[in-house]
Amino acid sequence: MSATSNEFFVGIKPIEYNPQASVDDLLVFKQYNQDEIILGKPMHEWLRFAVCYWHTFRGIGADMFGAPTFDRPWDQSGNEMQIAKDRLRAAFEFFTKLGVKYFTFHDRDIAPAGETIEQTEKNLDEIIQLAKELQKQTGIKCLWGTANLFADPRYMNGAATNPDAHVFAYAAAQVKKAMEVTHELGGENYVFWGGREGYMSLLNTDVRKELDHLAAFLRMAVEHKKKIGFTGQLLIEPKPKEPTKHQYDYDAQTVMGFLNYYGLNKDFKLNIEPNHTTMAGHAYEHDVEMCSRYGMLGSIDSNTGDSSLGWDTDQFPMNLRDCAFVMKTVIAQGGLAPGGLNFDCKVRRESTNLQDMFIAHIGAMDCFALALRKMARLFEDKKYDILVQQRYASYNETDIGKKIEAGTATFEELHAFIKKNGEPAKTSGEQEKFEVIFNRYLD
Ligand SMILES: [Mn+2]
Incomplete structure (x- = not known):
């Protein structure tokens, strides 16, 4: 950002729909025409795209083998809270220029942690007030919020499944606040992803005790939701492993079985990430279809992996066949609301231009829009x-x-x-x- 301008993505204009654009005109939608009616609803309602804050605005281009490669203009002021505010303004400029209607966030992406819980909550409140103002100015809404219960060292042995009740209590305190700020931003859902809720070795783990504790934790979340008047949908995001060797929320069927066993199936639905589905050894579309058929598909963390790598690469979904399978299920269940298609994706470490952030999202949005058009035909035909x-x-x-x-x-x-x-x-x-x-x- 220059001293005289509030613009971070200088030279990039709002992205428009132009089906006649040439193949190398990349800052344009060739398929996504947000108000076009497909099967009785505008495209934007079928797709409900969201940009995720963590990869797109906290990603630094580092990996397990190498240092950061990104040099973002909003990360320059040197003061943590000022950077958080600059980053938030940059994010809302990005959402607006891209033309998405939703964003998603973790508590710790959006505001920095402090030395004490009081300071951490104060930082969060200050940033949430700015987010509210920016939402008011732009009309951008919050699809969902969540708490980061995996990065801080205190959670190395788990959060709600930690053998130490003190850590469990810390996780509860953090989720309490994250649910409250999600509610304050008008969030339409709240997500639980338990990256450390699993085990590294059965030799030191009482799995039954840990799963009982996880259920107790989720019951408290349901209670707190009622207490604060939050009417959003609670979602659980399955993943089989990584960072733990075994994550309890292994896949859609495992999570549905868990919810049924503990009597939580009326209070939660699932947020399916296809890159997690493929890590569980299933086809890309398996979990989306599996939980949809039980009325349990709440939202989708829309991304893809790379079959040559096998870990959670969180790439932008660019494969028409995969997106078509997902849209086939979404159409069959009549839409995703209050969930959506959240781009839990990161540009590659080597994609260092600011423009790459736009091209990645535009490409994925166009791929889904084309998939919607194709699968609307399949649905209308009835032959299949x-x-x-x-x-x-x-x-x-x-x-x-x-x-x-x-x-x-x-x-x-x-x-x-x-x-x-x-x-x-x-x-x-x-x-x-x-x-x-x-x-x-x-x-
Ligand atoms: Mn995800």
């Missing part, structure tokens, strides 16, 4: 859904199938049915046919 339904037709069309679905059939009855009817006919699964048809909708 009918083909899937036909595979299960025997449950609607035969007496025995209807009785199985109604829960009134018995083993004795089915045994008698087989004795009378013998071998079932061989039916092709036709996987290749489904793959070809899906590809035709991507044309």
Whole structure:
């Protein structure tokens, strides 16, 4: 930022939709036309894009092997609180120029920790007041907030699953405040990602005790939500490992099983990050589909990994096939609100231009917008859904199938049915046919 200007992204104008733009005109949307109606809703409502504060405004381009590569104009003043304010102004300029309607944040990304909890909360309150002002000026909303319960050394053995009750209490104090400031910013959701809620070795771990404690922690969060009048959706983000060797919130089915066991399934939904899904050994779209089919898909941390690397690379989603699979599920469940598509993504360490931040988001937004257009066609056509339904037709069309679905059939009855009817006919699964048809909708 120059002394005479409040602009950080100098020379970058608001990004506009121009389907005629040439392939090398990169600061333009070729697919994302926010107010265009698709299946009865504007594109921006289907997609509900959010920019994440941590990677995009706290990322420094460092990795486990190397020093920071980024040199950001808002990180220059030398005073921690001044930097936090400059960074926040830069972020709102970015959200506005990009044309997203939401952002997401952790408590510790947005404001620096102090020496004491009082000082930390004072810093946070000061920055939250500025965020509120900037929200008012720009109309940008908060999709969700969360607490960073993994970076500080106090959480090295876990937060809500720490063997020390004192650390558990610290995590609770931190989440209490993070929920309150999320509420103050009008956040529409609140996310729990338990990066250290797992174990490094079973030899020193009582897993049952730790999971009981995690459930107790989440119950207190539900209570506190009611106490402060926060009506946002609570979300849990599964991840199988990293930084712990095993994270308890391994994948969508594990988290749903946990919520059901502890009676928390009415109070939480899931925030699915496909890069975590692939780390759990599943296909990109697996967790999105799995929890959606149980009415538990709340939001998506939209990113991708790299199959050649295998860790959580948090790359921008640029693959049409992957985005189409996600949008197929999102359309089938009628949208994501109050959740959205949060870009939990970072530009590569080597992508050091400020402009790369825009190009990355524009590319991912266009990829999702194109995926939405393609999958709207698939949805409207009904042909694909009918083909899937036909595979299960025997449950609607035969007496025995209807009785199985109604829960009134018995083993004795089915045994008698087989004795009378013998071998079932061989039916092709036709996987290749489904793959070809899906590809035709991507044309
Ligand atoms: Mn995430």
